[in-house]
Amino acid sequence: MQILLNNQATELPAHATVAQALAQLQPQPPFAVAVNTEFVPKALYESRVLQANDKVEVISPVTGG
Amino acid sequence: MTAIPSSDDALVLYGQRFQSRLLLGTSRYPSPAVLEAAVARARPAMVTASLRRQGSNAAETGSDFWALLKRLEVPVLPNTAGCMRVQEAITTAQMAREVFETPWIKLELIGDDYTLQPDTLNLVEAASILIKDGFQVLPYCTEDLVLCQRLVDVGCQAVMPWAAPIGTGRGPVNPYAMQALRERLNVPLICDAGLGLPSHACQVMEWGFDGVLLNTAVALSQDPVAMAGAFADATAAGHAAFRAGAMQAQDTAQPSTPVLGTPFWHNA
Numbered sequence: 254m255q256i257l258l259n260n261q262a263t264e265l266p267a268h269a270t271v272a273q274a275l276a277q278l279q280p281q282p283p284f285a286v287a288v289n290t291e292f293v294p295k296a297l298y299e300s301r302v303l304q305a306n307d308k309v310e311v312i313s314p315v316t317g318g
Numbered sequence: 319m320t321a322i323p324s325s326d327d328a329l330v331l332y333g334q335r336f337q338s339r340l341l342l343g344t345s346r347y348p349s350p351a352v353l354e355a356a357v358a359r360a361r362p363a364m365v366t367a368s369l370r371r372q373g374s375n376a377a378e379t380g381s382d383f384w385a386l387l388k389r390l391e392v393p394v395l396p397n398t399a400g401c402m403r404v405q406e407a408i409t410t411a412q413m414a415r416e417v418f419e420t421p422w423i424k425l426e427l428i429g430d431d432y433t434l435q436p437d438t439l440n441l442v443e444a445a446s447i448l449i450k451d452g453f454q455v456l457p458y459c460t461e462d463l464v465l466c467q468r469l470v471d472v473g474c475q476a477v478m479p480w481a482a483p484i485g486t487g488r489g490p491v492n493p494y495a496m497q498a499l500r501e502r503l504n505v506p507l508i509c510d511a512g513l514g515l516p517s518h519a520c521q522v523m524e525w526g527f528d529g530v531l532l533n534t535a536v537a538l539s540q541d542p543v544a545m546a547g548a549f550a551d552a553t554a555a556g557h558a559a560f561r562a563g564a565m566q567a568q569d570t571a572q573p574s575t576p577v578l579g580t581p582f583w584h585n586a
Contacts, residue, residue: 259372280372284417290406295416311372312410313369314387315369316353317396318346318397318484318511318534
């Protein structure tokens, strides 16, 4: 199935989890995750199953005002 | 004026005491080293930070900025910059809480991406949801009295009205409304955005504001470290002047030197 991972089309196996998506992206800690504009806490990465066309955001600290 | 500073004169937000009344942004500095030196010079109460997709700015994301934040040893105030819908702001705040390990959030909900004016119609709803979720919300808002009152009504223990649009450096464009806020509200007021000069910061503090939050005025100055110090000093000076109580302005001249005994004066 295809998802959008930080706005990039990404292929994942059916029923892949957030943890599997992160394994593809390999983000540098610290980071946080949202799926379809809903926050996914770290504790749920292994259990949160993704659907086709889900939008996964992985964000990290940057400067800000 | 209604604001009564605490006896030890600390800024108190959500029960936490801060010795500085300056909150400083971390963006747009010439280099991380200059940012670090500016923070060291200003010794702000908090520094603001944000969240973006990893890799969106190679110069910023990754461990370097995170390590710098840790070195600063200043509390971090994450923001929800760029959010234009309530759900986006809620989710960004939740993500920030996990990443920065803090309940503090500078709530930005933008209603107009040209002026970056807060979405005054939905800001209260977003603040209310975050307050119920345990956040310590500092809402970036306009100087509208009723909006600020509604934010207080839903549990915001401080509000952060703008002086002018973000990054303009114009200083307070609506002095009447800002002073009316001070007259009417008993919560800490932090002027957030639009300040360009230390005199702007001093001015709002003289009106009785409790703090200022700024970024661009320091970061884009010719010498950000010196300007950070200038803003810190001006903020403290304005607050000291507010506490001291200003004289009433007069319409006519009144000699400060005694008239009695003026030499060479003769009653013709």
